[in-house]
Amino acid sequence: MVPMAHSFADITPPIALTPLDGRYRAQAAPLVDHLSEAALNRSRLVVETEWVIHLLDAGAIPGLRTLTEDEIALLRAIPEDFGAEGIAEHAEIEKETVHDVKAIEYYIKRRLAGTSLEPLAEVVHIFCTSEDVNNLSYALMIKGAIERVWLPALREVIDDLTTLARETAEVPMLSRTHGQPATPTTLGKEMAVFAHRLARQVRRIEADEYLGKINGATGTYAAHAISVPGTDWQQVSRSFVEHLGLTWNPLTTQIESHDWQAEVYADVARAGRILHNLATDIWTYISLGYFRQRLSAQGGTGSSTMPHKVNPIRFENAEANLEISGALLDSLSQTLVTSRLQRDLTDSTTQRNIGPALGHSLLAISNIRRGLAGLDVDGQAMAADLEGNWEVLGEAVQSVMRTLGVQGVDGMDSPYERLKELTRGQRVDGAAMREFIEGLGLPEAERERLLELTPHTYVGYAARLVDHLEQAEGEDS
Numbered sequence: 001m002v003p004m005a006h007s008f009a010d011i012t013p014p015i016a017l018t019p020l021d022g023r024y025r026a027q028a029a030p031l032v033d034h035l036s037e038a039a040l041n042r043s044r045l046v047v048e049t050e051w052v053i054h055l056l057d058a059g060a061i062p063g064l065r066t067l068t069e070d071e072i073a074l075l076r077a078i079p080e081d082f083g084a085e086g087i088a089e090h091a092e093i094e095k096e097t098v099h100d101v102k103a104i105e106y107y108i109k110r111r112l113a114g115t116s117l118e119p120l121a122e123v124v125h126i127f128c129t130s131e132d133v134n135n136l137s138y139a140l141m142i143k144g145a146i147e148r149v150w151l152p153a154l155r156e157v158i159d160d161l162t163t164l165a166r167e168t169a170e171v172p173m174l175s176r177t178h179g180q181p182a183t184p185t186t187l188g189k190e191m192a193v194f195a196h197r198l199a200r201q202v203r204r205i206e207a208d209e210y211l212g213k214i215n216g217a218t219g220t221y222a223a224h225a226i227s228v229p230g231t232d233w234q235q236v237s238r239s240f241v242e243h244l245g246l247t248w249n250p251l252t253t254q255i256e257s258h259d260w261q262a263e264v265y266a267d268v269a270r271a272g273r274i275l276h277n278l279a280t281d282i283w284t285y286i287s288l289g290y291f292r293q294r295l296s297a298q299g300g301t302g303s304s305t306m307p308h309k310v311n312p313i314r315f316e317n318a319e320a321n322l323e324i325s326g327a328l329l330d331s332l333s334q335t336l337v338t339s340r341l342q343r344d345l346t347d348s349t350t351q352r353n354i355g356p357a358l359g360h361s362l363l364a365i366s367n368i369r370r371g372l373a374g375l376d377v378d379g380q381a382m383a384a385d386l387e388g389n390w391e392v393l394g395e396a397v398q399s400v401m402r403t404l405g406v407q408g409v410d411g412m413d414s415p416y417e418r419l420k421e422l423t424r425g426q427r428v429d430g431a432a433m434r435e436f437i438e439g440l441g442l443p444e445a446e447r448e449r450l451l452e453l454t455p456h457t458y459v460g461y462a463a464r465l466v467d468h469l470e471q472a473e474g475e476d477s
Contacts, residue, residue, distance in 0.1 A: 020359040027366040028359040034145035035355035038087050043137035044104045045079035047244070051214070052123050054240045060231045064120065071117055078111050101130040127224045127233075131343070132214040135256035138351055139246050143210045146264065150358055151205060153365045154271060158198050160372050161278075162469050165192035168377055169466040172456045173290065174385045174392070181389040184455050187290065187377060189462040192469050194278045199469075201271040208267060211260040212246040213237070218342045219252040254343035258336035265357070269329040272361050276322040279315040279368060282375075286312045289381040294374045314371030321364035328357035386455035390433045391423040393450075396458055397437060400446050411441045430454070 008015050016022030033039055053075055054060075056067050067075075086107070094103035105125040112121045125133070169188030174181055214237050215221050224233040234250070241248040249256055285291050293310040335350045401415030422428060422436055437450045 018356065020356060020363070024363050027363045030149045031145055031355055031359055031362060034141050034149060035358065039141055040137055041087070041090055041100070041104060042079050042082045043140045044101060044133050045082055045108065046140065047133050047136045048104060048108055048124060049075040049078050050244065051128065051240065054243060055123060058236055058239070060236050061228055062230070064123070074115060074117065078108055101133050127216065127227070128214065129217045129254060131255050132216070136212045136214065136241070136244060136246065139210045139212045140244060142261065142264065142354060143245070145358055146205065150268070150362060151202065153362055154198065154202060157275070157365055157368055158195050158202065160369055161191050161195035164372065165195055165466050165469060169463045171377060171379055171382065172386060172459050173382045174389055174455065181392055183392055183395055184386060184459050186459055186462040187382070188466050192466045194274065195469055197274045198271060201267060201274065205264065205267045205271070208264045209247040209260050211249040211256055212241040212244065213249045213252045213256045214240055215252060218254050253339065255339050255347065258347060262333040262337050265329040265333045268358070268361065269326045272322045272326050272364070275364060275368060276319055279318040279322070282371065283312050283315045288385070289378055291375045292378050294376060312371065314367040314374070318364040318367040318371070321360040321367070325357055325360035325364065328353060328360070332357060383456065388427070389455055390430050391428040392455055393433055393453060393458055394419040394423040396453060397450060400450060401440065404443070404446065409443065
């Protein structure tokens with residue numbers, strides 16, 4: 001190995017190890033406010049300070065006074081003001097405590113010192129185990145990341161697809177089933193399929209619950225009950241969790257069971273797999289010439305050696321990032337639902353990777369949107385493909401013959417076999433198809449209808465099916 005003059009590990013500011021914090025920082029940055037280590041500590045500050053406010057407001061501990069409006073504002077300012085200096089201070093405290101949640105407790109107590117709340121400082125973190133704070137903090141973080149960042153980004157993709165579907169609802173396109181020419185469709189209808197699939201996943205994810213608990217070291221309220229037996233601690237717990245905007249979980253061990261997380265990640269991963277299917281289909285349509293890519297939308301260079309090319313890099317990048325995201329989300333789902341007996345710490349490291357899982361998904365969504373924005377529809381290429389595949393009308397002809405046959409019209413026997421002989425394994429042009437239709441002895445109305453039919457017009461209800469997107473929007477509103 002050639003010796004290196006510099007160790008990148010020693011360079012300041014630190015060089016990012018992962019692409020989400022380096023090359024792709026701009027696309028993933030919105031998640032930093034929700035799923036970074038700093039965001040975790042800010043959420044912990046929210047939970048700890050709101051717990052103090054809630055306990056005193058509910059009169060859960062007899063003999064303690066309620067807070068003034070100024071004191072409540074002081075407590076809520078602690079997480080609100082948590083920035084670069086606070087992050088550094090918490091890190092210094094944690095070096096002493098070697099415990100991140102205990103460092104949060106001390107961080108808050110420092111800010112109460114010298115104020116009217118100093119005599120109440122021991123209420124901070126009272127009756128809490130670290131997991132009481134952590135499970136609620138992660139729930140708030142994940143809820144914020146999904147609802148404020150990831151779902152809005154996915155809705156934008158759906159909007160893009162919906163617009164494209166409506167604009168191309170009547171643009172005929174050759175279908176391919178098993179990679180072979182098949183009954184024509186329209187480009188808009190195919191884009192509407194993806195918009196519809198993704199919108200359904202959005203509705204599932206919007207309905208997902210974010211659970212939380214605050215019930216002590218093994219979920220029994222033991223410390224609460226022995227210290228203040230006269231308080232209804234289950235009601236205090238429930239009202240606090242719901243105050244945070246979460247769903248109360250009444251039965252847990254030391255940890256909240258994380259089943260809800262597995263449910264959310266499964267839904268997000270499924271949406272990602274639909275996006276992956278979209279990316280591969282768009283890639284294929286580009287390779288068929290149905291879409292042209294504008295070089296300005298993709299970047300300055302299409303290929304390093306072949307100047308004629310504009311590579312579909314946005315969709316390929318999306319594929320890769322969705323595969324990484326899906327793998328991480330699957331791993332999170334599998335790991336987080338298991339905890340040995342009343343508690344182990346496998347979830348601690350695992351949950352710190354929620355950011356990368358959603359980050360790669362967000363990056364993929366960004367690339368899909370940028371890729372879609374750089375496409376132009378080539379109707380002429382699609383028309384030429386349809387013109388070269390008249391054999392796809394074989395389905396139409398044999399279906400008409402079948403219908404006539406069951407209605408008692410003579411001469412309509414063996415329709416499938418007769419079309420198979422004409423079309424299987426060979427190309428049929430318009431003249432040959434019309435000649436075949438002329439020789440079937442069809443009633444005049446059916447004969448004229450089939451003679452007028454072309455691959456361009458054999459699209460059934462495809463164009464009007466796009467209207468289902470409008471109906472779905474009306475149902476959601």
